[in-house]
Amino acid sequence: MFEFSERLKALPPYLFVELDRKKAEARARGVDVIDLGVGDPDLPTPSHIVEAGKRALEKPENHRYPSSAGLPAFREAAAEWFARRFGVKLNPATEVVTLIGSKEAIAHFPLAFVNPGEVVLVPTPAYPVYHIGTLFAGGETYYLPLLAENDFRPELARIPEEVLSRAKILWLNYPNNPTTAVVTREWLAEVVSFAREHGLIVAHDAAYSELYYEDYLPPSILEVPGAKEVAIEFHSLSKTYCMTGWRIGFAVGNPELVKGLLTVKNNVDSGCFQAVQEAGIAALSGPQDCVAEHRRIFDERRRVMLEGLRRLGFEVYPPKATFYLWVRVPEGYTSAEFCARLIEEAGIVVTPGNGFGSPGEGYFRIALTVGKERLEEALTRLASLNL
Ligand SMILES: *Cc1c(COP(=O)(O)O)cnc(C)c1O
Numbered sequence: 331m332f333e334f335s336e337r338l339k340a341l342p343p344y345l346f347v348e349l350d351r352k353k354a355e356a357r358a359r360g361v362d363v364i365d366l367g368v369g370d371p372d373l374p375t376p377s378h379i380v381e382a383g384k385r386a387l388e389k390p391e392n393h394r395y396p397s398s399a400g401l402p403a404f405r406e407a408a409a410e411w412f413a414r415r416f417g418v419k420l421n422p423a424t425e426v427v428t429l430i431g432s433k434e435a436i437a438h439f440p441l442a443f444v445n446p447g448e449v450v451l452v453p454t455p456a457y458p459v460y461h462i463g464t465l466f467a468g469g470e471t472y473y474l475p476l477l478a479e480n481d482f483r484p485e486l487a488r489i490p491e492e493v494l495s496r497a498k499i500l501w502l503n504y505p506n507n508p509t510t511a512v513v514t515r516e517w518l519a520e521v522v523s524f525a526r527e528h529g530l531i532v533a534h535d536a537a538y539s540e541l542y543y544e545d546y547l548p549p550s551i552l553e554v555p556g557a558k559e560v561a562i563e564f565h566s567l568s569k570t571y572c573m574t575g576w577r578i579g580f581a582v583g584n585p586e587l588v589k590g591l592l593t594v595k596n597n598v599d600s601g602c603f604q605a606v607q608e609a610g611i612a613a614l615s616g617p618q619d620c621v622a623e624h625r626r627i628f629d630e631r632r633r634v635m636l637e638g639l640r641r642l643g644f645e646v647y648p649p650k651a652t653f654y655l656w657v658r659v660p661e662g663y664t665s666a667e668f669c670a671r672l673i674e675e676a677g678i679v680v681t682p683g684n685g686f687g688s689p690g691e692g693y694f695r696i697a698l699t700v701g702k703e704r705l706e707e708a709l710t711r712l713a714s715l716n717l
Contacts, residue, residue, distance in 0.1 A: 337465060337466055337468075340465055341462065341465070342458065342461070342462075345666075345682070345684065345685040346681070346682075346685055348666070348670070349367075349666075349669060349670070349673065349679070349681075349682070352670060352673045352674060353365070353367075353673055353679050356673055356674070356677055361677040362677060363673075363677045363678075363679060364677060364678045364679065364700060364704055364707060364708045364711075365679045365700065366678060366679060366680050366696045366697050366698075366699070366700065366708065367679040367680060367681050367697060368697055368699060369507065369569075369653070369654065369697050369699065370574050370697075370699060371569065371572040371574065371624070371653065371699055372699045372700060372701070373572045373624060373627065374572060375571060375572050375573050375576070375609075376571065376572070376613075376620035378612060378616055378617070378620075379571060379573070379609050379612045379613045379616070379620075380609070381612075382608055382609045382611070382612030382616075383576075383605055383606065383608065383609030383612075385608075386604065386605035386606075386608035386609060387605045389605070391604075392603070392604040392605045392608070394604075395600050395601065396600065396601035396602060396603065396604045396607070397601050398592060398595045398596045398599065398600060398601045399427055399428065399592055399601070400426075400427060400428020400429075400580070400601060400602060400607060401428065401604055401607045401608075401611075402422065402423070403607075403608075403611055404428050404580075404607040404608075404610055404611055405422035405423070405426040405427070405428060405580070406422045407610070407611040407614040407615045408420075408422070408426050408428075408565070408580045408582070408614060409421070409422040409425070409426050409582075410614070410615065411614040411615070412426075412550070412552075412582060415539075415550075416549070416550040416552065416553050417553065418550060418552045418553055420552075420582055421585070424585040424588065424589070425558075425582055425583065425584075425585055425588055426580055426581070426582050426588070427580060427581050427582075427588050427591060427592050427595070428578070428579075428580055428601065428602050428607060428610075429564070429566075429578070429579040429580055429581055429602065430577045430578070430579075430599060430601075430602045431566065431568060431574075431577040431578060431579050432535065432537055432564040432565065432566040432568070432579035432581070433459055434599070435564055435579070435581050435591060435595070436457075436459045436460065436463055436533075436535060436564055437459050437462060437463040437466065438463065438591065438594045438595060438598065439463060439499075439533060439562070439581075439590075439591050439594075440463045440464050440466070440467035440469055440499060441463075441466070441467045441594045442587075442590030442591055442593060442594045443498055443499060443531060443587075443590055444464065444467040444468070444469035444498050444499065445468070445469075445498075446468035446469070447468075447469075447470065447496065448469050448470065448496055448497070448498045449469065449470050449471075449472050449493055449496045449497040449498065450463075450464040450467075450469045450470070450471055450472070450497070450498060450499045450500075450501065451472050451474055451484075451489065451493075451497055451499065451500040451501065451530070452464065452471045452472070452473055452474065452501050453473075453474045453475075453476050453484055453501060453502065453503065453506075454473040454474065454475055454476065454686070454687030454688065454689055454690075455476060455508055455509065455683060455684075455686030455687035455688075455689055455690030455693075456476070456501075456503060456507075456508075456686055456687055457503060457507055457535065457686075458686070460501040460503075460535075464499075469498070470496075472489070472493050472497065473687065474486075474489070475689040476506070476509055476511070476689060477689060478647065481511055482506055482509040482511035482647075483511065483513060483517065484502075486500075486520075486521070486524050494528050494530075497528070497530055498530065498531060499530065499531045499532075499533050500521070500525060500530045500531070500532050500533070501533050501534075501535065502521065502532065502533070502534045502535070502551075503534070503535040503536075503537070504534070504536075504548065505538040505539065505541065505542065505548050505650070505651030505652045506538075506652070507537070507538065507652060507654060508654055508656055508681070508683065508686045508690065508693075508695040509647060509656045510647055510649035510650070510651065510652045510654050510655065510656050511647070512542075512546055512548060512650045512651050513549075514549070515549040515553055515554060518549060518551045518553075518554050518557070519554045519555075521551070522551065522554045522556055522557045522560060522561065523556075525560045525561070526556065526559065526560055530560065531560060531561070531562065531584075531587060532551060532557070532560050532561040532562075533561075533562050533563075533564070534550075534551045534561060534562070534563045534564065535563075535564045536548070536550060536551075536563050536564060536565050536566075537564070537565070537566045537568065537569055537579075538569055538651055538652045538653075539565065539570075540569070540570040540621055540624075540625070541569060541570070541624070541625060541628060541651055541652055541653055542625065542650060542651040543625065543628075543629045543632065543649070543650055543651065544650060546650040546651060548651055550563055551563055552582065552583060557583075558583060558584055559584060560584065561583045561584060561587075562581055562582070562583035562584055562587040562588065562591070563581065563582050563583050564579065564581050565579055565580050565581070565582065566578075566579035567579055567610055567613055567614075569653070570613075570621055570624070571613045571620065571621065571624075572624065573609075573610075573613065576606050576609060576610075577602065577606065578602055578606050578607065578609075578610045628653045628698055630702060631653075631698040631701075631702055631705055632649060632653075632655070632698055634702055634705050634706060634709075635655055635696065635698060635705050635708075635709070636648070636649070636655065638705075638706070638709035638712075639655070639657060639709070639712075642709070642712055642713060642717070643660075643717070644657050644658065644660070645657065645658040646658075653697060653698045653699060654695050654696060654697055654698065655695070655696040655698065656683070656693055656695055657693060657694055657695075657696060658692060658693055659683075659692055659693065659694055660717050664684075664691065664692075665682035665683045665684045665685075665690070665691055665692060665693060665694055666682050666684065668682070668694060669681070669682040669694055671715075672712075672715075675715060676708075676711040676712060676714075676715055677711065678708050678711060678712070680694045680695060680696050681694060681695040681697070682694055683695060
């Protein structure tokens with residue numbers, strides 16, 4: 331009786347319907363399903379953060395409306411964390427805004443800067459929200475394929491002049507979900523000069539900046555001299571501190587870009603629960619050995635799975651960061667066919683790469699969000715499949 335708006339009707343099809351059905355079917359058959367599909371850490375939030383949240387919950391002043399920009403104390407904690415981690419100074423009053431998780435901000439940001447007919451440059455395969463935020467703002471998505479031969483970095487020089495002249499925002503996400511690719515500060519410097527030359531905003535999603543391995547340390551785009559003129563970066567406490575359910579993050583960067591985002595947020599939400607922000611302060615300002623411990627756990631899982639998959643003949647992109655593995659499907663299958671076979675015959679759920687965009691076809695994504703023993707069990711089941 332009530333018709334959905336054109337913008338809802340234009341949402342991309344949900345490609346995981348069939349897989350969700352197969353997963354439910356397997357569970358109903360009593361199969362012990364190993365779910366390597368969801369990018370949600372299985373580890374609990376560290377207890378000092380939970381305790382800070384509990385204490386904050388008791389304070390009546392936290393039961394009232396927060397401000398949309400966030401508690402000054404949280405923004406200061408974020409700025410101090412940022413200075414320690416990246417060596418970049420931020421003004422907490424104008425260059426930092428609290429988010430209700432970074433997803434809402436990624437979705438809302440284009441509303442502040444994109445007019446109908448203007449273009450947003452969106453990598454593919456990718457987290458779907460960059461395109462959806464563009465769609466909701468009435469903008470036009472121009473996809474930048476991330477290909478293995480370019481180490482999953484977009485080829486900016488190949489964007490047609492006609493597209494660039496209408497382009498407003500360039501989205502990037504490194505360390506990357508789903509490909510696990512990483513970049514150097516030098517490459518980010520090239521992006522910044524490209525953006526300055528073409529009048530583009532660079533919106534960098536840094537959700538995985540703290541989940542890194544071996545000798546790699548992910549840079550912030552704001553480390554690049556001059557980046558603050560064109561860039562905004564989205565940070566999340568979700569993956570770093572295993573706080574996905576709390577809904578907290580922050581955006582930093584150019585004051586006008588921060589102000590535009592804040593103006594949208596002022597008009598749609600009333601800010602992040604202050605008790606959650608106090609827990610966030612405990613996370614950012616407290617001891618960071620919990621983060622090192624999270625890295626150690628994911629690194630151990632990463633090594634087990636990487637080695638095991640390679641032994642079985644899988645081609646895995648070597649991950650320097652994130653808690654995913656990006657793996658080629660064996661010869662003779664599409665992503666969907668292979669993932670269907672894994673759930674039906676081995677009770678293993680992984681995500682087909684094409685679900686993140688068509689250049690993801692031929693890959694699947696493994697989330698290392700179950701314990702080492704379960705990963706070993708998954709490897710045993712894979713070995714018995716005779717692929
Ligand atoms: C998980 C994730 C986010 C968002 O997480 P929030 O919980 O909303 O902060 C953003 N970008 C990418 C690529 C992610 O994987």
